[in-house]
Amino acid sequence: MSTSSLNLGLIGAGRIGRLHAEHLCRRIPEARLLAVTDVNEAAAHDCAAQLGLPQWGGDYRKLLDDPRIHAVVICSSTDTHTPLIEAAAAAGKHIFCEKPIDSDLGRIDRALQAVARAGVILQIGFNRRFDPNFRRVRQAVVSGEVGMPHQVHIISRDPSPPPLDYIRKSGGIFLDMTIHDFDMARFLVGAEVEEIYATGSARVNPAIGDAGDLDTAVVVLKFANGVVGTIENCRQAVYGYDQRVEVFGSAGSIVADNIYPNSALVQGRSSIYRDPPLNFFMERYVESYLREMSEFVRAVLEGKPSPVSGPDGRIPVVMAMAARRSIVENRPVRLAEIG
């Protein structure tokens, strides 16, 4: 773009939307957030008031019709993602869209086609790629510091399960939770997965099983280049948000540990201990949320490719489907079987 700052509009002023709004207003100098909309007008108003934004409302069309706005940030509910992407693309707006794009591959493909036709930039909100710790791991792979990767191991456990109502609409653990780990595996290894084997059950809360979902799962990923990945998921780790990765290769191994609120270590009478890791994803990943949005703004301003493209958003959905089928049929499933 020929300007040095980017005008944006935000669609969806929920928890994540408000976080992005704050970053756009206060932490990213090149960004100007002009307006916010939400189907819940009160939410849009609150967000605008808190940040001193002049414009807010219930209808996202206003953003798309505003010629001053270059890009939109879509943080509304998942079922609205593809129609909003298509509408924004048609309006010539660049698009940042939260993950997942959708749970239906046909809808995803239509949306990605619309983006391609319009020639706008689309970035999907896989924020963890921007976490400094995982970035360091990726860098060790790219630079050859750990040699040719052989194995990648991802531990991804939430502090506690979401409400059952949320679970029922979530599309299942693989689409809702593991999807981040599918993206992380692709990001760290820099290659594509061909086959997936998954196993799991509802061990934390039987009601999750009654709802047709799992809360504890292990997934094996076979990459085209021979790397094998393993993912350990659980909806409940009592010690907090457990987010670790390890890449093992021909020249060494690199591990990213959890993040802690402080570095203090106590030598006490019965143990040597520290405070548990950061417990809340918005605190744990605050840096990654800021960086992904900064990079989106910069990509648009500089006309560079999106750091997390439309296909990067589609493939983990396919992986989630393959994992689900692997559970149902108790066999390794090739991604090519999915579509």
Add this chain to the structure above:
Amino acid sequence: MSTSSLNLGLIGAGRIGRLHAEHLCRRIPEARLLAVTDVNEAAAHDCAAQLGLPQWGGDYRKLLDDPRIHAVVICSSTDTHTPLIEAAAAAGKHIFCEKPIDSDLGRIDRALQAVARAGVILQIGFNRRFDPNFRRVRQAVVSGEVGMPHQVHIISRDPSPPPLDYIRKSGGIFLDMTIHDFDMARFLVGAEVEEIYATGSARVNPAIGDAGDLDTAVVVLKFANGVVGTIENCRQAVYGYDQRVEVFGSAGSIVADNIYPNSALVQGRSSIYRDPPLNFFMERYVESYLREMSEFVRAVLEGKPSPVSGPDGRIPVVMAMAARRSIVENRPVRLAEIG
């Protein structure tokens, strides 16, 4: 105060001044930075432009005369601190002043008297008290987690020495660098030091010795309550900014380690390693700078006592003088000898 937000003016738009300005504008919702001045008008202008501040100039009097401004943040050179404190107090402004207040106890005392007469709040910029790691250590002392403290150990080493020109005007290592550690020791133990023994030399750069200063020092602090503190200082740690503390007590010990840019650990052919600690004080202590200013704003708004009072600013200057005399006379020196 009866308002819910605080209007501030900034005096001194150097490196630290600009950091405080950014925090006041973008990270502390209750603060409104109205104006910035600097004897170097260009610096004031740049700072104002970058943050979109309406008012800037070369003369701090404008801030003091502006009835809308409740408080000033003094980040100008050390020799201007006491006159500015006195003027601001006379104008009824609350005051945040960078450390050290001054190197002359008489001037400090006059300034503190002016503050007392005016009844304004004065906070000295000992930011490290607000670092989450050292806070956790202090909390372990307050809560009794480590029992009655016996010993405190502070490691405080800079990545590299400042320019010789700076050294010559710095007042010496104890007033310039160790002063933070003197404050930290008082903060962690929660008691007063009675006697100081110091030893040191110029080992990093003989020119520092030629300038009459030390670059490497060890200081022993005897507290009134029997605790003994040790400080290890050096102007150069090749591995980065080395900032650790340990408090040992009757029920255990607590150590705060350095802060690292990421949590990644590499298992390589010849060693297991991680990246060195954060190297730059403004990065290492960014959180503490933000928190000290937030607490200043809140203290003024709520009429609470300053978390780092005028006497908290004066005592470490006395300690620096005692340490200096201990070096010269090679004997333990009581603070009562200083004044």
Add this chain to the structure above:
Amino acid sequence: MSTSSLNLGLIGAGRIGRLHAEHLCRRIPEARLLAVTDVNEAAAHDCAAQLGLPQWGGDYRKLLDDPRIHAVVICSSTDTHTPLIEAAAAAGKHIFCEKPIDSDLGRIDRALQAVARAGVILQIGFNRRFDPNFRRVRQAVVSGEVGMPHQVHIISRDPSPPPLDYIRKSGGIFLDMTIHDFDMARFLVGAEVEEIYATGSARVNPAIGDAGDLDTAVVVLKFANGVVGTIENCRQAVYGYDQRVEVFGSAGSIVADNIYPNSALVQGRSSIYRDPPLNFFMERYVESYLREMSEFVRAVLEGKPSPVSGPDGRIPVVMAMAARRSIVENRPVRLAEIG
């Protein structure tokens, strides 16, 4: 037994045999090693000379015929294990036998039946169960410290692959290397595995693949109680012997890290580092070898059950077969399919 010390004979004076001999002579007060035999008489002689043993020779029958000897330690080549177990049992000797018992289930079953008939104690050499680190992990499961286990993760990597000649006779990675991890998984979880999925390839050395074996593998274990285990194997970790485990459960997680030659941490110019972990299995596991033999001696003297029974030796062989079949057929394989 009614005596307070145990007389033993050693069969097989190779590397491991000599280690056991030294422990029996010098570190286990209740043990008396009376004689050593090896088909290579010179090896038996060397071992006896070094330890001051009065009796040595090429024929193990001498040990079995010696009425003073209560127990034998079998460290000869794997193909001799079952005939030696049967002969020792027939002679009424208690038996410590190195792992694996055999690669043929029929032979194993005949040997275990001979042991049962004779009523002697048989302990299989799964030494890692006696490692203080893994013991601590098992204790955390038994005591409920980590709650109900959900997932167990085992990293088991050798510093470098054995010679190809060894590989060709090894029975394959699962029988030769992973067998320790199969035992570890059963030990840590305290339950049986029902189904195994494995994937792997020859990434370290293609010649290993040409020999029909793998050098890098991932194995998933489904336990009867719903726990899921994952094993990461590789024949080459350039940083040393990589032996870690983690058990994650409803009340927490416990990780056992590698063992290091010293605790020193260097803060250097470009990294913070320590020396790599212990590199050689006899150094890494020396404590576990000592403890397993001590417990064998104690079990015999006190008439207690073997801490690693015959079935404990058989089941990992079945697991290795299931893993192998899973590789061949690319599907999860139930242990019940094996026999």
Add this chain to the structure above:
Amino acid sequence: MSTSSLNLGLIGAGRIGRLHAEHLCRRIPEARLLAVTDVNEAAAHDCAAQLGLPQWGGDYRKLLDDPRIHAVVICSSTDTHTPLIEAAAAAGKHIFCEKPIDSDLGRIDRALQAVARAGVILQIGFNRRFDPNFRRVRQAVVSGEVGMPHQVHIISRDPSPPPLDYIRKSGGIFLDMTIHDFDMARFLVGAEVEEIYATGSARVNPAIGDAGDLDTAVVVLKFANGVVGTIENCRQAVYGYDQRVEVFGSAGSIVADNIYPNSALVQGRSSIYRDPPLNFFMERYVESYLREMSEFVRAVLEGKPSPVSGPDGRIPVVMAMAARRSIVENRPVRLAEIG
């Protein structure tokens, strides 16, 4: 010497004597322990019986008169050290003597002169020099890995104070406990101390103060080469035996941490924790006791200089005296003032 094995006699079969005896009998192949004596004959008998030694008794003269014995190991009470050294030297025996040699410099000097006249090898039992962790630190100094040393910091805290009866006869904390740290400081830095400043009090148990001793102390060491050392001592660390050192130099820093019974780390609901460090000095330092005796045996057999010479035993006694005087006179004391 012209033989390949060394015949030794042990004087004093207390706790430490028995440990050395076991190492000589079972862990050091070149050593043959022929006899043990103790003024308490029963102790000598028990020790001999446990290790199968043929000869024992109450009178050390038997050892000195036995021409087969090349060297003696003196583990009797401190007041017997110098007469035994003189007698052994006169008998032409090489000598390993536990620390401290004595608390009287005149007696030490006479003993060292006797050793010099006889031309025998004398090694003092400063075992910590042989600990693999501290060795690694020393190696980093020798090799230049941390550059030119600037500061050394030693933390040395016991799990709990000895009985008051022991305290009363101990010669005071500096001679009894800090003496190890004085030796460690000299060993790590590889230079001599010129001046000492000490401060301390009885904080753990006032009765220790009533007995004229301290239980908590800080010592500053000024080395001839400009290095400054600090020692933190306490008779009671509730979390176990706290033995850490750090050497900071122009090219980096190296820290040796405590030693733990296992590597397991638990992630629990309220903290991340591990078991406390090894608590008992004979367990913590077992490796160093074995290595010091191995090196003594090798030094004698190979006619090499003692790794811990007589002067190495004398100097820390002088340092303890200087520290004591510093406490009494509250000033830095030069070693040259002592004698």
